[in-house]
Amino acid sequence: MSDIFVVIEHRLGELREISLQMLTKADELAQSMSAGVTAVLLAGAEDGFEDQIAARADRLIVCRHDRLKNYDSDWSTELLSRMLAEHRPFLTLIGHTPWGLDLAPALAVRTGWPLATDCLEIAVTDRRPEVIRQIYGGKMFARVHLLGTPGYLLTVRPGAFPAEQIQRGPAHVINLEVPADLAPSRREVLEYVDSSAGEVDITQAELLVSIGRGVGDEENILLVKELADLMGGTLSCSRPVVDKHWLPKAHQVGTSGKSVKPKVYLALGISGAFQHLAGITGAGLVIAVNKDEKAPIFRAADYGAAADLFEVVEALKEKLKG
């Protein structure tokens, strides 16, 4: 019982980024405890995700059926609980996503194994997972030890870990048939309706120019937007900016917004509350501009300027224009 299972997630024929993030973390954990990584793929007959997964796992268990093209709650729960009972992995990672939020509690009930949700950090000490997760709506971080005998189930916050180009495989591929005794599913996905259609997707941006309350006024956002456009970046923000209806919710970074992983995160007039910082743990280079040199954002920043953000914005625009 030493394998780490990763439940692969996909939607509309595309592998979800969370799958690669979990495989990266699983690889790191597996190295620390001399374990193997098994990716579990439930997919449609024509879905071809193997190439992206095979290099990142030691084993790939694939079950294909047209019914599994879209997430099927009943079949996924049934198939995965049978696989977990048979293979008894030490640890199973599932995305903390709408898919995972449906699946993980059902698997915990079926297996009787402990489940910790929304994990931001995962370590294994003394053959037990120890995780950090947020509680009380993001006000506190809790360090949680999972007790009992293995296996353990965890859901992983999207963006909590990077998706790196790891090399474990090529995975040994095991193809499974859908068992003949599987009861018909009681639900069917008819179509996906994207609630954020047309909205900006800050989770995919490589450069985020992010504004906080320090921007002062809605009108000033235009000045920063000009800079973001000149830099080829995307505008994001802290929660007060959304609360004041200066930018739509889709732009918000943090515990009650999105976790982001840009190569560069330029924070302008953001104090650096932990609810905000939790959303940028996956960011590459963090650059902060704040007129208060004691602002906590500077502790999370690689580069900082204790300065008026508008002076910095104007200086950068001049430089880029000229």
Ligand SMILES: Cc1cc2nc3c(=O)[nH]c(=O)nc-3n(C[C@H](O)[C@H](O)[C@H](O)COP(=O)(O)OP(=O)(O)OC[C@H]3O[C@@H](n4cnc5c(N)ncnc54)[C@H](O)[C@@H]3O)c2cc1C
């Ligand atoms: C349950 C819960 C969930 C939350 N979720 C989130 C979340 O997802 N995301 C989030 O961001 N927050 C979240 N918050 C709110 C969080 O606690 C902070 O209140 C918020 O992040 C502060 O935003 P801010 O840094 O923009 O504003 P402030 O804390 O008011 O900071 C503004 C900063 O701007 C600086 N400043 C002012 N003028 C200038 C200027 N001209 N030039 C340079 N700097 C200037 C100031 O020095 C100050 O540091 C949450 C809170 C709770 C309770």
